[in-house]
Amino acid sequence: MSRLRLNDLQLAQGGRTVLEHVSGNFEDSAITALIGANGAGKSTLIQAIMGELAPIHGRIECDVPKERRAWLPQQLALDLTFPMSVEELIMTGTWPSHGAFKGYCGPHYRQAREVMSRLGITDLAHRPLGELSGGQRQRALLGRTLMQEAELLLLDEPFANVDVETVEVLMGVLRDMAAQGATIIVVLHDLEQLSRLADCVLALAGGHARWSTPEAIVERHQGGTQRHHHAPILPLDMPGLSP
Numbered sequence: 001m002s003r004l005r006l007n008d009l010q011l012a013q014g015g016r017t018v019l020e021h022v023s024g025n026f027e028d029s030a031i032t033a034l035i036g037a038n039g040a041g042k043s044t045l046i047q048a049i050m051g052e053l054a055p056i057h058g059r060i061e062c063d064v065p066k067e068r069r070a071w072l073p074q075q076l077a078l079d080l081t082f083p084m085s086v087e088e089l090i091m092t093g094t095w096p097s098h099g100a101f102k103g104y105c106g107p108h109y110r111q112a113r114e115v116m117s118r119l120g121i122t123d124l125a126h127r128p129l130g131e132l133s134g135g136q137r138q139r140a141l142l143g144r145t146l147m148q149e150a151e152l153l154l155l156d157e158p159f160a161n162v163d164v165e166t167v168e169v170l171m172g173v174l175r176d177m178a179a180q181g182a183t184i185i186v187v188l189h190d191l192e193q194l195s196r197l198a199d200c201v202l203a204l205a206g207g208h209a210r211w212s213t214p215e216a217i218v219e220r221h222q223g224g225t226q227r228h229h230h231a232p233i234l235p236l237d238m239p240g241l242s243p
């Protein structure tokens, strides 16, 4: 089953085609790694899936309602000088379905406490966002998507500049979300993280996309030799991936 399907998609930026003939289905209850060299079109595809970039050809069919779609950008898109606490950030996860100006009720606060406890940030509830470390910030941002009950979640390099313990927590939560049916797409550059986390792979290169498996990607980049930890996927020459 798939609630997110790409149909002969062609995407352009600034009048130049970035990707073409992209087709295929993202599996439900699965984590798909989106890989490719710098400029391959990963952010472009994500923008299109989030409905921010119209295809110049083809279709994106998404059965997940807009209020259940979440996007965790690579660079923190939040204004850190904005006076907001961790708890307040997490509560904004209710906005897409509940509205921003209705206020919160008891069950919302209970749910936020559960979310913070799951992410190990209960003690940070009243800490201003501007005082968080990179790892704490990522936990809080993932907390907001849990609060939103996101069913389609796109993440751009969520483990960059994040401590090892936070990587474990984030991976655990993502696996749980997938197990509960979410469709998760995550931009990754690290081979070890890819082999640990991903169920499927969508590799972008030369303006085209190819579906693959974590095993095939690991095999291709290591030539069947012993695995190296933290081996980067870049530079991604993608032998055999052109049609």
Ligand SMILES: Nc1ncnc2c1ncn2[C@@H]1O[C@H](COP(=O)(O)OP(=O)(O)OP(=O)(O)O)[C@@H](O)[C@H]1O
Pocket (backbone or CB within 6 Å): 013, 014, 018, 036, 037, 038, 039, 040, 041, 042, 043, 044, 045
């Ligand atoms: N707003 C824009 N206007 C014009 N060209 C753009 C714009 N955004 C991206 N591009 C171009 O589109 C191509 C794909 O960029 P994109 O950001 O999707 O790549 P990426 O795979 O996400 O790269 P990275 O790994 O560096 O984040 C690149 O050649 C880029 O220069």
